[in-house]
Amino acid sequence: MIxxxxxxxxSVSESACIVDVGGVGYLVYCSGRTLRGLPRPGEVVRLHVETHVREDHIHLYGFLAEAERGWFNLLQTVQGVGARVALGILSSLSPDELFRAIASADKTxxxxxxxxxxxxxxxxxxxLKDKVGGIALGPVAMAGGGAAETVAATEGTGAVADALSALxxxxxxxxxxxxxxxxxxxxxxxEANVQALIRAGLKELAQ
Structure with missing residues (x-):
């Protein structure tokens, strides 16, 4: 496995790039986010790769960030999400944004x-709300607290949930x-109360 x-x-196309490794060109499918972050043709590129082997094909999926590869695999554990849909999601949302959407139940x-x-x-x-702590999630998760603590804010009780609802x-x-x-x-x-959380939350949003 690669x-x-x-x-x-x-070269770079709408959905993939070709990486020349020792004279061999590898076709690598990528999210729009990864494609936008690639260097110019002729320059060195390093990609984290997920290899899918099927009876009728071998596909390589490449990512500039390890966190994006982690999300690519995690998304496909959900029924109805294949590689194409996973790449579509990652083209629209960064790992950090995807974490926020899952943890806050932001279906919109x-x-x-x-x-x-x-x-x-x-x-x-x-x-996915109980699984998002298992991969590198970026600044939201790294700033403190695990997935269980973070997702607790979406359960509908407590000062954090009330402040979230108010905002x-x-x-x-x-x-x-x-x-x-x-x-x-x-x-x-x-121990912070709802009013303090709302005031502090508004300050965060204003930054």
Whole structure:
């Protein structure tokens, strides 16, 4: 199995790139996010690779970030998500944004991704909310607290959930409000009341 490729970028198309490794050109399918981050043709590129072997083909999927590869695999554990849909989701959302959407049950944001309908968006939230701590998730997760602590804010009880609801009612996107409230909760501690969390959350949103 190929796990990583390092070579010269030969060319880039709408959904893939060709990496020249010692004179052999490897066709690697990528998300739009990875394609936009590639260097110019002729320059050195290094990609984390996921290899899919089927009876009728061998496909390589490449990612500049290890976290994106982790999400690519995790997304495909959900029924109805194959490689194409997973790449479509990762083309629309960064690993950090995807974490926020899953953890805050923001089905609207997920529904905006190519290939994701309302039912699949709901399934993504239901099946992944307890799994998102298992991969490198970027600054939201790394800033403090595990997946269970973070997702607890979506369960509908407590000051954090009340503050989240208040910010959403003020017109903020659920994912943005979620990030602001959880950041405020980490700063203020577990004893912070709703009013303090709302004030701190508004400050976070204003930055």
């Amino acid at each position: 796990a990583r490729l390092s070579g010269l970028l030969d 944001t997920l529904h905006r991704c190519d290939g994701v309908g309302p039912k699949l968006a709901a399934r993504l939230v239901t099946e 959403v009612n003020l017109g903020y996107r659920r994912a943005d409000a979620f990030g602001a409230v959880t950041a405020a909760a980490r700063t203020l501690g577990s």
